Amino acid sequence: MRLVLLGPPGAGKGTxxxxxHKELDIAHxxxxxILREEMKNNTPLGQEVKQYVESGGLVPDxxxxxxxxNKFSGGIVxxxxxxxxxxxxxxxxxxxxxxxxxxxVPIDCVVYLKAxxxxxIKRLTGRRICRTCGAIFHMTNNPPKKxxxxxxxxxxxxxxxxxxxxxxxxRMNVYLESTKPVVDYYEAQGKLKKxxxxxxxxxxxxxxxxxxxxxxxxxxx
Ligand SMILES: [Zn+2]
Numbered sequence: 001m002r003l004v005l006l007g008p009p010g011a012g013k014g015t016x017x018x019x020x021h022k023e024l025d026i027a028h029x030x031x032x033x034i035l036r037e038e039m040k041n042n043t044p045l046g047q048e049v050k051q052y053v054e055s056g057g058l059v060p061d062x063x064x065x066x067x068x069x070n071k072f073s074g075g076i077v078x079x080x081x082x083x084x085x086x087x088x089x090x091x092x093x094x095x096x097x098x099x100x101x102x103x104x105v106p107i108d109c110v111v112y113l114k115a116x117x118x119x120x121i122k123r124l125t126g127r128r129i130c131r132t133c134g135a136i137f138h139m140t141n142n143p144p145k146k147x148x149x150x151x152x153x154x155x156x157x158x159x160x161x162x163x164x165x166x167x168x169x170x171r172m173n174v175y176l177e178s179t180k181p182v183v184d185y186y187e188a189q190g191k192l193k194k195x196x197x198x199x200x201x202x203x204x205x206x207x208x209x210x211x212x213x214x215x216x217x218x219x220x221x
Contacts, residue, residue, distance in 0.1 A: 001026050001080040001217055002105055004087070006183065007113030008175040010120035010168070011197040012204060016113065017084055019205050026080035034067050035059060045070075061092055069099050077105055090181040108217055110186040111208065113197035117172055124168050128157040 001024050007013045017028045038046030039053070045067060052059045064086065072081070087093040100106045126139040128148075132155025137144045144151050162171065186192040193211050195204055 001082075001212070002077075002100075002108045003080070003082040004107055004110045004186070005082050005084045005113070006110060006179060007197060008115060008120060008172050008179075010124040010172075011113035011115040012123075012201050013084060013113060015201045016111075016204060016208070017082055019201070020082055020208075023205075023209070024080065026082055027076045029068070029071060029077070029081050029083050031064055031068065031083075031085040034071055035064075038067060061089075061095065065092070065095050065099065068096070069103075072099070072103050072105065081105070082111075083107075087182055088178060090185050093182050093185050107186075107191060109193055109212075109215070110191045112183060112192055112194045113204070114194050115197040117169065119198045120172060121165055121168050124163045125159075125165055127163050128159055130155045130157050132156070 001020075003020070003026070005013050005017060017030075020026060021028050035049050035053075039050050040046070045063060048063060049059050049067075052063075068083075068086065071077075083096075087096050097106070122140075123138070126141070128137045128139065128144070129135070130137075130150035130153060133150060133153040135150050135152045137151075137157060144157060148157055149155075150157055161167065183192060193208075193215075195207055195211075197204055199207070
């Protein structure tokens, strides 16, 4: 299975990726993780990334594409992959297609998690994160035993500033607007599968496995 995961913040991409990794044994390739890893390992590309990040700028497409190419050439995607956080523009989608063709691992299917604003707001405003260990809680779905205290390490939990309602609305609009051409691009290729991500994570997982099964993707590679 070779997948691209698309969906606004709060649509449940992280949960779905963890499920698919376990279920299908495919690599989760997150561009955010790759960038952090390169900076941590202080590679030449990592140093370049660091300069962009520290100056508050965006990392240029050609650098991100190069990093993805390196990662995919390393053999980690033999059994398949799910790409998360990329592409964000149509140009990126085309560049990505070119590289994946060259490496002979083209995309089978693009999964788009479609979530509505009220649901996303409910999910994200309830989110609390531990300052010390980074554990994630949810005020209604998975509250810490003691309010404001992390179950794992006893640290203090907090709400990320961009998990507040007004910011979420803006993030959602920016996401939808910028992703529209990418969604259209994959739809035109006949690769797009839309999922109703307002449902709980279990139902979304079942819907997706049914799509994979019906499309006979699971036996393809
Ligand atoms: Zn903690």
